[in-house]
Amino acid sequence: MDQADFPTVLRFFKALAHESRLRLLGMVAERAHNVQELAARLDLTEPTASHHLAILRGLGLVTLRVEGNNHWYTLNPDALTQAARAVLSREQVAGLAPGANAPDREQAILRNFVTPEGVLTQIPVNRKKRRVILAWLVRKFDLGRAYSELEVNKILQKHHNDPATLRRDLIGYKMVSRQSGEYRRLEDSEWQP
Amino acid sequence: MDQADFPTVLRFFKALAHESRLRLLGMVAERAHNVQELAARLDLTEPTASHHLAILRGLGLVTLRVEGNNHWYTLNPDALTQAARAVLSREQVAGLAPGANAPDREQAILRNFVTPEGVLTQIPVNRKKRRVILAWLVRKFDLGRAYSELEVNKILQKHHNDPATLRRDLIGYKMVSRQSGEYRRLEDSEWQP
DNA sequence: CTAATGGTTAGATATTTATCTAATTAGATT
DNA sequence: AATCTAATTAGATAAATATCTAACCATTAG
Numbered sequence: 373m374d375q376a377d378f379p380t381v382l383r384f385f386k387a388l389a390h391e392s393r394l395r396l397l398g399m400v401a402e403r404a405h406n407v408q409e410l411a412a413r414l415d416l417t418e419p420t421a422s423h424h425l426a427i428l429r430g431l432g433l434v435t436l437r438v439e440g441n442n443h444w445y446t447l448n449p450d451a452l453t454q455a456a457r458a459v460l461s462r463e464q465v466a467g468l469a470p471g472a473n474a475p476d477r478e479q480a481i482l483r484n485f486v487t488p489e490g491v492l493t494q495i496p497v498n499r500k501k502r503r504v505i506l507a508w509l510v511r512k513f514d515l516g517r518a519y520s521e522l523e524v525n526k527i528l529q530k531h532h533n534d535p536a537t538l539r540r541d542l543i544g545y546k547m548v549s550r551q552s553g554e555y556r557r558l559e560d561s562e563w564q565p
Numbered sequence: 566m567d568q569a570d571f572p573t574v575l576r577f578f579k580a581l582a583h584e585s586r587l588r589l590l591g592m593v594a595e596r597a598h599n600v601q602e603l604a605a606r607l608d609l610t611e612p613t614a615s616h617h618l619a620i621l622r623g624l625g626l627v628t629l630r631v632e633g634n635n636h637w638y639t640l641n642p643d644a645l646t647q648a649a650r651a652v653l654s655r656e657q658v659a660g661l662a663p664g665a666n667a668p669d670r671e672q673a674i675l676r677n678f679v680t681p682e683g684v685l686t687q688i689p690v691n692r693k694k695r696r697v698i699l700a701w702l703v704r705k706f707d708l709g710r711a712y713s714e715l716e717v718n719k720i721l722q723k724h725h726n727d728p729a730t731l732r733r734d735l736i737g738y739k740m741v742s743r744q745s746g747e748y749r750r751l752e753d754s755e756w757q758p
Numbered sequence: 759c760t761a762a763t764g765g766t767t768a769g770a771t772a773t774t775t776a777t778c779t780a781a782t783t784a785g786a787t788t
Numbered sequence: 789a790a791t792c793t794a795a796t797t798a799g800a801t802a803a804a805t806a807t808c809t810a811a812c813c814a815t816t817a818g
Binding site: 378381382385386388389390391394395397398399401402413414447449452453456457459460461462463465466467468469470511512513 | 571574575578579582583587588590591592594595596606640642648649650653655656658659660661662663
């Protein structure tokens with residue numbers, strides 16, 4: 373599971389969201405088991421166990437070794453840890469929001485200028501690209517709430533070491549307003565095409 | 566989520582095993598949102614969004630700040646990473662196997678009185694042994710939820726044909742409380758040495 | 759070659775979980 | 789107070805998913 377691809381993340385959680393499958397995973401983490409053993413210990417029929425194993429296998433969470441009539445299932449620990457990474461950072465989770473992965477072109481721009489941790493490597497000179505970056509940045513602010521300049525800087529600081537330039541740009545692009553020292557995020561409709 | 570307590574791990578995965586809830590989590594990871602915003606962006610009704618948020622909140626995955634009529638939800642990133650740890654190592658996953666978590670002595674007692682299918686062959690007369698069996702039984706119940714007597718019996722019935730005795734013992738050992746007909750599993754700390 | 763063993767596949771049914779509308783609560787506004 | 793707004797709760801219905809039995813496939817044993 374690379375960069376928190378939504379359908380895969382969802383499939384992963386669905387796979388683990390069932391008592392029997394969690395138990396199966398636990399058992400094959402101890403040692404290899406065949407289907408009969410697994411079914412017996414979980415008090416399931418073999419077809420049911422087989423069905424669950426197929427789901428786990430489809431995600432690469434378990435691996436199958438065939439030996440005559442016996443099918444030996446074991447845990448694939450790498451798949452698990454890789455998957456768990458998908459929810460380890462706030463940035464990764466934010467990538468699950470609807471539209472977060474939407475327009476390819478914008479995403480490519482973000483990938484070019486923003487590290488996976490959410491840090492800007494540089495501020496684009498090109499106006500259209502800068503706009504994409506600023507549109508992404510402005511979402512770090514809540515709507516309908518006032519921020520002091522200090523707060524604005526603190527948030528921007530997380531993403532770039534020159535918050536002042538970004539702050540001025542956000543105002544220039546009418547994504548943020550300033551009135552008597554109070555900063556407010558403006559509705560998307562104020563500045564979108 | 567401390568040491569991969571099975572019901573909690575399961576609840577966690579169930580909470581995240583739904584498209585809408587993953588999206589919600591993504592949105593509140595970006596910034597605080599109120600219920601209307603969330604419902605609108607996900608094309609759900611407010612009650613539905615509210616329902617999902619309650620599930621996420623029950624697990625501590627999101628936190629709620631009330632401000633007048635508005636309920637602002639934000640991500641609780643700690644809960645997420647803590648939970649993800651539960652599946653990071655093979656040892657942790659093996660802890661999900663049925664019966665995996667009991668220390669040796671207790672496991673021996675369990676083996677003596679419980680079949681591999683989880684059925685009690687007899688209820689120990691010895692208090693210490695009975696305690697081990699009851700401690701194992703009480704984990705079949707979720708914390709923080711009320712059960713009717715019928716539900717309690719239904720669960721106990723799976724493990725022994727005299728659920729009434731077991732039910733009374735669970736209360737006697739202070740592992741379960743009864744108040745006005747409602748049964749609740751008590752925290753381990755209430756009855757552990 | 760035939761029977762037995764372990765496993766999977768197919769399809770019907772049962773269970774669980776999401777979703778909606780309607781009713782209700784709590785805070786803000788007039 | 790009366791009304792409005794945002795949110796939650798309740799309860800009914802709809803959708804998704806698990807489970808079983810029966811049928812089937814592949815391999816091994818007689």
